[in-house]
Amino acid sequence: MVQRKAKQKTKQKGGAEWSHNHDHRLCIVDALDRAADLCAGRGARLTSIRRRVLELIWSSHRPIGAYSLLEVLKQERANAAPPTIYRALEFLLEQGLIHRIESQNAYIGCPNPDPDQQHKGMFLICTDCGNAVELEETKIDRLLRNSASNQGFVIESRTVEAAGLCPECQVS
Amino acid sequence: MVQRKAKQKTKQKGGAEWSHNHDHRLCIVDALDRAADLCAGRGARLTSIRRRVLELIWSSHRPIGAYSLLEVLKQERANAAPPTIYRALEFLLEQGLIHRIESQNAYIGCPNPDPDQQHKGMFLICTDCGNAVELEETKIDRLLRNSASNQGFVIESRTVEAAGLCPECQVS
DNA sequence: ACACAAATGTTATATTATAACAATTATAAA
DNA sequence: TTTATAATTGTTATAATATAACATTTGTGT
16 A cells, blocks of 8 residues: 555645645645555556556646647657557546546546545536536435436436636636 | 417426327427527527428437438438538527537437526436436526535536436336 | 628538557466 | 466557538528
8 A cells, every 4th residue: 555645635625626826746646646546456557658647637637638648648658549548548437537527528637536436526617727626516416316316217327517617717 | 479389288297208109299399399489589590401400309309419410411401511510509509499418429409498598408318218308407506506606616507417227218 | 782691512621539450568377 | 487368558540529711602681
Protein backbone atom coordinates (compact mmCIF):
# COMPACT_ATOMS: atom_id res chain seq x y z
CA MET A 1 0.00 0.00 0.00
CA VAL A 2 1.47 3.31 -1.10
CA GLN A 3 1.79 5.90 1.61
CA ARG A 4 -0.06 8.95 0.40
CA LYS A 5 0.14 12.58 1.18
CA ALA A 6 -3.60 12.62 0.68
CA LYS A 7 -3.96 11.51 4.24
CA GLN A 8 -2.38 14.71 5.41
CA LYS A 9 -4.47 16.91 3.17
CA THR A 10 -7.53 18.29 4.88
CA LYS A 11 -10.41 18.22 2.47
CA GLN A 12 -12.30 21.47 2.45
CA LYS A 13 -16.04 21.61 2.03
CA GLY A 14 -18.43 23.79 0.14
CA GLY A 15 -17.22 25.47 -2.98
CA ALA A 16 -13.54 25.27 -2.25
CA GLU A 17 -13.56 23.04 -5.30
CA TRP A 18 -13.90 26.04 -7.54
CA SER A 19 -10.85 27.87 -6.33
CA HIS A 20 -8.86 28.74 -9.41
CA ASN A 21 -5.62 28.90 -7.53
CA HIS A 22 -5.27 25.90 -5.32
CA ASP A 23 -2.10 23.84 -5.37
CA HIS A 24 -3.04 21.61 -8.20
CA ARG A 25 0.05 19.45 -7.92
CA LEU A 26 -1.54 17.88 -4.88
CA CYS A 27 -4.64 16.97 -6.86
CA ILE A 28 -2.49 15.15 -9.36
CA VAL A 29 -0.33 13.36 -6.83
CA ASP A 30 -3.35 12.31 -4.83
CA ALA A 31 -5.18 11.03 -7.86
CA LEU A 32 -2.22 8.99 -9.03
CA ASP A 33 -1.64 7.57 -5.59
CA ARG A 34 -5.25 6.60 -5.17
CA ALA A 35 -5.21 5.02 -8.59
CA ALA A 36 -2.14 2.99 -7.79
CA ASP A 37 -3.69 1.78 -4.55
CA LEU A 38 -6.98 0.87 -6.15
CA CYS A 39 -5.43 -0.99 -9.02
CA ALA A 40 -3.03 -2.81 -6.75
CA GLY A 41 -5.92 -3.89 -4.57
CA ARG A 42 -7.73 -5.26 -7.57
CA GLY A 43 -4.86 -6.82 -9.41
CA ALA A 44 -5.46 -4.37 -12.25
CA ARG A 45 -2.41 -3.19 -14.12
CA LEU A 46 -1.87 0.53 -14.07
CA THR A 47 0.70 0.49 -16.87
CA SER A 48 2.79 3.50 -17.69
CA ILE A 49 0.56 4.53 -20.58
CA ARG A 50 -2.54 4.29 -18.44
CA ARG A 51 -0.88 6.10 -15.60
CA ARG A 52 0.30 8.84 -17.88
CA VAL A 53 -3.11 9.29 -19.49
CA LEU A 54 -4.65 9.55 -16.06
CA GLU A 55 -2.04 12.13 -15.17
CA LEU A 56 -2.82 14.12 -18.31
CA ILE A 57 -6.52 14.02 -17.53
CA TRP A 58 -5.73 15.33 -14.09
CA SER A 59 -3.61 18.12 -15.51
CA SER A 60 -6.65 20.30 -14.98
CA HIS A 61 -10.17 20.20 -13.63
CA ARG A 62 -11.51 20.67 -17.13
CA PRO A 63 -12.86 17.74 -19.06
CA ILE A 64 -10.39 16.89 -21.80
CA GLY A 65 -11.02 15.20 -25.13
CA ALA A 66 -9.39 12.03 -26.38
CA TYR A 67 -7.58 13.77 -29.20
CA SER A 68 -6.23 16.50 -26.95
CA LEU A 69 -4.77 13.76 -24.82
CA LEU A 70 -3.39 12.11 -27.90
CA GLU A 71 -1.70 15.30 -29.03
CA VAL A 72 0.25 15.48 -25.79
CA LEU A 73 0.99 11.80 -25.56
CA LYS A 74 2.34 11.80 -29.09
CA GLN A 75 5.11 14.15 -28.03
CA GLU A 76 6.32 11.50 -25.64
CA ARG A 77 5.48 8.35 -27.56
CA ALA A 78 5.85 8.78 -31.27
CA ASN A 79 3.70 5.76 -31.93
CA ALA A 80 0.72 6.82 -29.88
CA ALA A 81 -2.46 6.53 -31.92
CA PRO A 82 -6.19 6.83 -31.23
CA PRO A 83 -6.45 3.27 -29.94
CA THR A 84 -3.65 4.00 -27.50
CA ILE A 85 -5.76 6.67 -25.89
CA TYR A 86 -9.10 4.98 -26.16
CA ARG A 87 -7.78 1.81 -24.59
CA ALA A 88 -6.35 3.74 -21.70
CA LEU A 89 -9.62 5.62 -21.32
CA GLU A 90 -11.54 2.37 -21.37
CA PHE A 91 -9.38 0.95 -18.63
CA LEU A 92 -9.60 4.07 -16.49
CA LEU A 93 -13.37 4.20 -16.92
CA GLU A 94 -13.69 0.54 -15.96
CA GLN A 95 -11.63 1.15 -12.86
CA GLY A 96 -13.80 4.13 -12.00
CA LEU A 97 -10.78 6.43 -12.04
CA ILE A 98 -12.27 8.81 -14.58
CA HIS A 99 -15.69 9.79 -15.82
CA ARG A 100 -16.90 10.57 -19.28
CA ILE A 101 -18.65 13.91 -19.74
CA GLU A 102 -21.24 12.98 -22.33
CA SER A 103 -22.20 16.51 -23.19
CA GLN A 104 -18.63 17.24 -24.21
CA ASN A 105 -17.25 13.93 -25.43
CA ALA A 106 -14.56 14.49 -22.87
CA TYR A 107 -13.05 12.91 -19.81
CA ILE A 108 -12.36 14.03 -16.29
CA GLY A 109 -10.71 12.53 -13.25
CA CYS A 110 -12.84 11.11 -10.50
CA PRO A 111 -11.86 12.75 -7.23
CA ASN A 112 -13.33 9.95 -5.19
CA PRO A 113 -13.01 6.60 -6.88
CA ASP A 114 -14.92 3.96 -5.02
CA PRO A 115 -12.94 0.81 -4.21
CA ASP A 116 -16.04 -1.36 -4.41
CA GLN A 117 -18.11 -0.11 -7.29
CA GLN A 118 -17.60 2.37 -10.01
CA HIS A 119 -20.18 5.11 -9.83
CA LYS A 120 -21.32 7.52 -12.46
CA GLY A 121 -20.82 11.08 -11.30
CA MET A 122 -23.00 14.13 -11.28
CA PHE A 123 -21.26 17.24 -12.54
CA LEU A 124 -21.41 20.98 -12.43
CA ILE A 125 -19.57 22.34 -15.43
CA CYS A 126 -18.68 26.00 -15.78
CA THR A 127 -19.35 27.35 -19.25
CA ASP A 128 -16.81 30.08 -18.70
CA CYS A 129 -13.66 28.54 -17.21
CA GLY A 130 -14.56 25.00 -18.20
CA ASN A 131 -13.89 23.54 -14.79
CA ALA A 132 -16.11 20.71 -13.66
CA VAL A 133 -16.85 19.59 -10.14
CA GLU A 134 -18.35 16.30 -9.16
CA LEU A 135 -21.29 16.33 -6.79
CA GLU A 136 -22.09 13.57 -4.36
CA GLU A 137 -25.79 13.92 -4.11
CA THR A 138 -27.27 10.76 -2.80
CA LYS A 139 -30.52 12.65 -2.33
CA ILE A 140 -30.85 13.49 -5.99
CA ASP A 141 -29.84 10.00 -6.90
CA ARG A 142 -32.49 8.57 -4.60
CA LEU A 143 -35.14 10.91 -5.90
CA LEU A 144 -34.30 9.96 -9.45
CA ARG A 145 -34.48 6.28 -8.63
CA ASN A 146 -37.82 6.75 -6.91
CA SER A 147 -39.16 8.73 -9.76
CA ALA A 148 -38.13 6.02 -12.18
CA SER A 149 -39.49 3.38 -9.88
CA ASN A 150 -42.88 5.07 -9.99
CA GLN A 151 -42.99 4.14 -13.62
CA GLY A 152 -41.67 0.68 -12.98
CA PHE A 153 -38.31 1.62 -14.41
CA VAL A 154 -35.10 0.32 -12.84
CA ILE A 155 -32.09 2.57 -13.29
CA GLU A 156 -28.76 0.90 -13.94
CA SER A 157 -26.67 3.93 -14.63
CA ARG A 158 -27.16 7.61 -15.18
CA THR A 159 -25.67 10.77 -16.54
CA VAL A 160 -26.21 14.08 -14.79
CA GLU A 161 -24.42 17.11 -16.15
CA ALA A 162 -25.33 20.67 -15.30
CA ALA A 163 -23.81 23.58 -17.16
CA GLY A 164 -23.67 27.09 -15.78
CA LEU A 165 -21.42 29.59 -14.08
CA CYS A 166 -19.12 28.70 -11.23
CA PRO A 167 -18.78 31.16 -8.35
CA GLU A 168 -15.46 32.49 -9.60
CA CYS A 169 -16.77 33.21 -13.07
CA GLN A 170 -19.89 35.01 -11.94
CA VAL A 171 -18.05 38.14 -10.91
CA SER A 172 -17.95 38.98 -14.63
CA MET B 1 -54.72 27.67 -34.48
CA VAL B 2 -54.88 24.09 -35.70
CA GLN B 3 -57.58 21.98 -34.11
CA ARG B 4 -55.89 18.99 -32.64
CA LYS B 5 -57.01 15.56 -31.76
CA ALA B 6 -54.66 15.84 -28.83
CA LYS B 7 -57.36 17.63 -27.00
CA GLN B 8 -59.56 14.60 -27.19
CA LYS B 9 -56.84 12.24 -26.13
CA THR B 10 -56.87 11.57 -22.42
CA LYS B 11 -53.33 11.48 -21.19
CA GLN B 12 -52.72 8.50 -18.99
CA LYS B 13 -50.46 8.65 -15.99
CA GLY B 14 -47.87 6.38 -14.49
CA GLY B 15 -46.01 4.07 -16.81
CA ALA B 16 -48.50 4.06 -19.63
CA GLU B 17 -45.66 5.70 -21.50
CA TRP B 18 -43.88 2.40 -21.76
CA SER B 19 -46.69 0.52 -23.40
CA HIS B 20 -45.17 -1.11 -26.44
CA ASN B 21 -48.45 -1.26 -28.27
CA HIS B 22 -50.19 2.05 -28.07
CA ASP B 23 -51.55 3.71 -31.18
CA HIS B 24 -48.41 5.46 -32.17
CA ARG B 25 -49.99 7.28 -35.08
CA LEU B 26 -51.59 9.57 -32.53
CA CYS B 27 -48.22 10.40 -31.02
CA ILE B 28 -46.98 11.48 -34.41
CA VAL B 29 -50.04 13.47 -35.36
CA ASP B 30 -50.09 15.21 -32.01
CA ALA B 31 -46.43 16.06 -32.16
CA LEU B 32 -46.70 17.51 -35.64
CA ASP B 33 -49.79 19.51 -34.73
CA ARG B 34 -48.20 20.93 -31.63
CA ALA B 35 -45.11 21.79 -33.62
CA ALA B 36 -47.16 23.61 -36.23
CA ASP B 37 -48.99 25.56 -33.56
CA LEU B 38 -45.86 26.50 -31.71
CA CYS B 39 -43.98 27.60 -34.79
CA ALA B 40 -46.95 29.56 -36.08
CA GLY B 41 -47.22 31.33 -32.76
CA ARG B 42 -43.57 32.28 -32.94
CA GLY B 43 -43.31 33.13 -36.59
CA ALA B 44 -40.84 30.29 -36.97
CA ARG B 45 -40.94 28.47 -40.27
CA LEU B 46 -41.65 24.79 -39.99
CA THR B 47 -40.58 24.02 -43.55
CA SER B 48 -41.27 20.70 -45.17
CA ILE B 49 -37.78 19.39 -44.46
CA ARG B 50 -38.00 20.37 -40.83
CA ARG B 51 -41.47 18.96 -40.52
CA ARG B 52 -40.41 15.72 -42.14
CA VAL B 53 -37.35 15.35 -39.92
CA LEU B 54 -39.54 15.91 -36.89
CA GLU B 55 -41.91 13.27 -38.19
CA LEU B 56 -39.05 10.83 -38.68
CA ILE B 57 -37.82 11.47 -35.18
CA TRP B 58 -41.30 10.75 -33.92
CA SER B 59 -41.49 7.54 -35.91
CA SER B 60 -40.62 5.83 -32.65
CA HIS B 61 -39.95 6.56 -29.01
CA ARG B 62 -36.37 5.57 -29.48
CA PRO B 63 -33.69 8.23 -29.81
CA ILE B 64 -32.52 8.26 -33.42
CA GLY B 65 -29.17 9.35 -34.81
CA ALA B 66 -28.60 12.04 -37.41
CA TYR B 67 -27.30 9.61 -40.00
CA SER B 68 -30.21 7.24 -39.55
CA LEU B 69 -32.48 10.16 -40.27
CA LEU B 70 -30.37 11.05 -43.25
CA GLU B 71 -30.62 7.53 -44.66
CA VAL B 72 -34.40 7.76 -44.72
CA LEU B 73 -34.57 11.32 -45.91
CA LYS B 74 -32.23 10.51 -48.78
CA GLN B 75 -34.81 8.12 -50.21
CA GLU B 76 -37.16 11.04 -50.58
CA ARG B 77 -34.74 13.85 -51.35
CA ALA B 78 -31.83 12.68 -53.39
CA ASN B 79 -29.82 15.73 -52.44
CA ALA B 80 -30.16 15.40 -48.71
CA ALA B 81 -26.77 15.64 -47.04
CA PRO B 82 -25.49 15.86 -43.49
CA PRO B 83 -26.08 19.62 -43.28
CA THR B 84 -29.67 19.07 -44.35
CA ILE B 85 -30.26 16.97 -41.26
CA TYR B 86 -28.14 18.94 -38.86
CA ARG B 87 -29.81 22.20 -39.81
CA ALA B 88 -33.20 20.71 -39.27
CA LEU B 89 -32.06 19.30 -35.96
CA GLU B 90 -30.68 22.67 -34.94
CA PHE B 91 -33.98 24.32 -35.72
CA LEU B 92 -36.03 21.70 -33.90
CA LEU B 93 -33.76 21.89 -30.87
CA GLU B 94 -34.01 25.68 -30.82
CA GLN B 95 -37.78 25.46 -30.95
CA GLY B 96 -37.75 22.95 -28.12
CA LEU B 97 -39.48 20.37 -30.29
CA ILE B 98 -36.82 17.73 -29.80
CA HIS B 99 -34.12 16.89 -27.32
CA ARG B 100 -30.66 15.60 -27.82
CA ILE B 101 -29.74 12.45 -25.91
CA GLU B 102 -26.12 13.13 -25.14
CA SER B 103 -25.27 9.62 -24.07
CA GLN B 104 -26.30 8.33 -27.50
CA ASN B 105 -25.60 11.19 -29.88
CA ALA B 106 -29.21 10.86 -30.83
CA TYR B 107 -32.41 12.83 -30.91
CA ILE B 108 -35.90 12.31 -29.58
CA GLY B 109 -39.18 14.17 -29.80
CA CYS B 110 -40.27 16.33 -26.91
CA PRO B 111 -43.75 15.23 -25.86
CA ASN B 112 -44.43 18.49 -24.12
CA PRO B 113 -42.78 21.42 -25.84
CA ASP B 114 -43.11 24.55 -23.80
CA PRO B 115 -44.45 27.57 -25.67
CA ASP B 116 -42.46 29.98 -23.55
CA GLN B 117 -39.09 28.43 -22.94
CA GLN B 118 -37.31 25.42 -24.23
CA HIS B 119 -36.47 23.07 -21.42
CA LYS B 120 -33.90 20.34 -21.30
CA GLY B 121 -35.53 17.05 -20.49
CA MET B 122 -34.77 14.30 -18.06
CA PHE B 123 -34.91 10.84 -19.57
CA LEU B 124 -35.34 7.22 -18.68
CA ILE B 125 -33.88 5.12 -21.46
CA CYS B 126 -34.43 1.40 -21.70
CA THR B 127 -31.29 -0.50 -22.57
CA ASP B 128 -33.36 -3.34 -23.96
CA CYS B 129 -36.06 -1.88 -26.20
CA GLY B 130 -34.37 1.47 -26.60
CA ASN B 131 -37.46 3.48 -25.77
CA ALA B 132 -36.97 6.69 -23.86
CA VAL B 133 -39.48 8.54 -21.72
CA GLU B 134 -39.18 12.09 -20.58
CA LEU B 135 -39.69 12.84 -16.91
CA GLU B 136 -41.04 16.07 -15.58
CA GLU B 137 -39.41 16.16 -12.22
CA THR B 138 -39.45 19.64 -10.90
CA LYS B 139 -38.40 18.23 -7.55
CA ILE B 140 -35.21 16.77 -8.90
CA ASP B 141 -34.57 19.89 -10.85
CA ARG B 142 -35.03 22.00 -7.76
CA LEU B 143 -32.81 19.76 -5.68
CA LEU B 144 -30.11 19.93 -8.30
CA ARG B 145 -30.33 23.69 -8.44
CA ASN B 146 -30.13 23.91 -4.67
CA SER B 147 -27.23 21.60 -4.53
CA ALA B 148 -25.41 23.68 -7.12
CA SER B 149 -26.39 26.83 -5.33
CA ASN B 150 -24.73 25.55 -2.17
CA GLN B 151 -21.48 25.78 -4.03
CA GLY B 152 -22.34 29.14 -5.49
CA PHE B 153 -22.93 27.58 -8.88
CA VAL B 154 -25.76 28.79 -11.11
CA ILE B 155 -27.18 26.19 -13.45
CA GLU B 156 -28.15 27.32 -16.92
CA SER B 157 -28.95 24.00 -18.49
CA ARG B 158 -28.63 20.39 -17.62
CA THR B 159 -28.57 16.88 -18.97
CA VAL B 160 -30.15 14.03 -17.04
CA GLU B 161 -30.21 10.62 -18.66
CA ALA B 162 -30.86 7.41 -16.81
CA ALA B 163 -30.38 4.04 -18.47
CA GLY B 164 -32.01 0.86 -17.25
CA LEU B 165 -34.87 -1.50 -17.87
CA CYS B 166 -38.40 -0.33 -18.59
CA PRO B 167 -41.30 -2.21 -17.02
CA GLU B 168 -42.08 -4.11 -20.21
CA CYS B 169 -38.53 -5.32 -20.65
CA GLN B 170 -38.08 -6.54 -17.09
CA VAL B 171 -40.27 -9.59 -17.56
CA SER B 172 -37.36 -11.20 -19.42
C1' DA C 1 -41.00 43.44 -59.70
C1' DC C 2 -37.51 44.12 -56.39
C1' DA C 3 -34.50 43.70 -52.39
C1' DC C 4 -33.42 41.30 -48.60
C1' DA C 5 -33.21 37.59 -45.45
C1' DA C 6 -33.84 32.86 -44.68
C1' DA C 7 -33.40 28.33 -46.15
C1' DT C 8 -31.36 24.86 -48.86
C1' DG C 9 -27.76 22.79 -52.01
C1' DT C 10 -23.10 21.30 -52.46
C1' DT C 11 -18.45 20.06 -51.54
C1' DA C 12 -15.11 19.37 -48.42
C1' DT C 13 -13.32 18.41 -44.07
C1' DA C 14 -13.10 18.24 -38.91
C1' DT C 15 -13.86 15.51 -34.83
C1' DT C 16 -14.72 11.41 -32.20
C1' DA C 17 -14.41 6.45 -31.97
C1' DT C 18 -13.74 1.55 -33.25
C1' DA C 19 -12.34 -2.73 -36.07
C1' DA C 20 -8.98 -5.96 -37.15
C1' DC C 21 -4.85 -8.09 -36.93
C1' DA C 22 0.23 -8.13 -35.77
C1' DA C 23 3.87 -7.65 -32.46
C1' DT C 24 5.36 -7.34 -27.91
C1' DT C 25 5.43 -7.87 -23.01
C1' DA C 26 4.05 -9.69 -18.47
C1' DT C 27 2.69 -13.77 -15.68
C1' DA C 28 2.70 -17.91 -13.93
C1' DA C 29 2.85 -22.99 -14.89
C1' DA C 30 5.87 -26.76 -16.10
C1' DT D 1 14.45 -21.30 -16.81
C1' DT D 2 11.91 -22.14 -20.43
C1' DT D 3 7.58 -22.09 -22.27
C1' DA D 4 2.69 -21.39 -22.85
C1' DT D 5 -0.75 -18.14 -22.21
C1' DA D 6 -3.07 -13.99 -21.64
C1' DA D 7 -2.78 -9.11 -21.57
C1' DT D 8 -1.13 -5.10 -23.54
C1' DT D 9 0.45 -2.30 -27.14
C1' DG D 10 1.51 -1.27 -32.18
C1' DT D 11 -0.33 -0.35 -36.64
C1' DT D 12 -3.36 0.54 -40.37
C1' DA D 13 -7.67 1.44 -41.84
C1' DT D 14 -12.18 3.03 -41.45
C1' DA D 15 -16.68 4.06 -39.17
C1' DA D 16 -19.68 7.46 -37.07
C1' DT D 17 -20.80 12.07 -35.83
C1' DA D 18 -20.61 16.95 -36.91
C1' DT D 19 -19.37 21.44 -39.02
C1' DA D 20 -17.24 25.00 -42.38
C1' DA D 21 -17.70 27.59 -46.33
C1' DC D 22 -19.73 29.26 -50.16
C1' DA D 23 -23.29 28.94 -53.98
C1' DT D 24 -28.08 28.81 -55.10
C1' DT D 25 -32.84 28.99 -54.36
C1' DT D 26 -36.94 30.30 -52.04
C1' DG D 27 -39.91 33.06 -49.25
C1' DT D 28 -41.36 37.69 -47.42
C1' DG D 29 -42.45 42.19 -47.26
C1' DT D 30 -42.12 46.52 -49.83
